[in-house]
Amino acid sequence: EADIYQTPRYLVIGTGKKITLECSQTMGHDKMYWYQQDPGMELHLIHYSYGVNSTEKGDLSSESTVSRIRTEHFPLTLESARPSHTSQYLCASSRGTSGRASTDTQYFGPGTRLTVL
């Protein structure tokens, strides 16, 4: 049973607000990821982290930022939300093998569905 949590599950906010989506895992995984999932279901990697104090941007350009101060915590922040940010956001983690290559399973949280009015 994977232990990765996301809060809130649903969020409706107005344009211009600052928001933080929380993601925590209790498995001690080194690698963590944020994906944006569009209505067509496709996943787009927006941020990832190899470990504490390590963060990188993913394939899809995003106005969000992330931090990794603790192994278990990988929050995503939007400084000024816009309607174009409306989407499902999925957090995931994996144990991490040596170096950058990874063949291990990713464990996903339940997601945060964000609606910006």
Next chain:
Amino acid sequence: GNSVTQMEGPVTLSEEAFLTINCTYTATGYPSLFWYVQYPGEGLQLLLKATKADDKGSNKGFEATYRKETTSFHLEKGSVQVSDSAVYFCALSGTGGFKTIFGAGTRLFVKA
């Protein structure tokens, strides 16, 4: 570059029908291959995986065989149930890059 192509959905089947969801990949080296499933309102979860050629992954009646000669990893189940209705993602990783490459997802509807 590395990529995963899976059949477009939605796929609609009656209960107890046979399921195949096709998945082919392009990759350098020897990737690991995965099927993830996403039930409504949830995140993805691993369904099965295979780490080398000719390996067969299996779980909950689903199976997929890693075919290097055809670069495929098709998902099959002999008799689907209504509870199998979900979105299925084929994925690969471990080709020297940091990330997992996901297919676009295939939505399955199973009717009673």
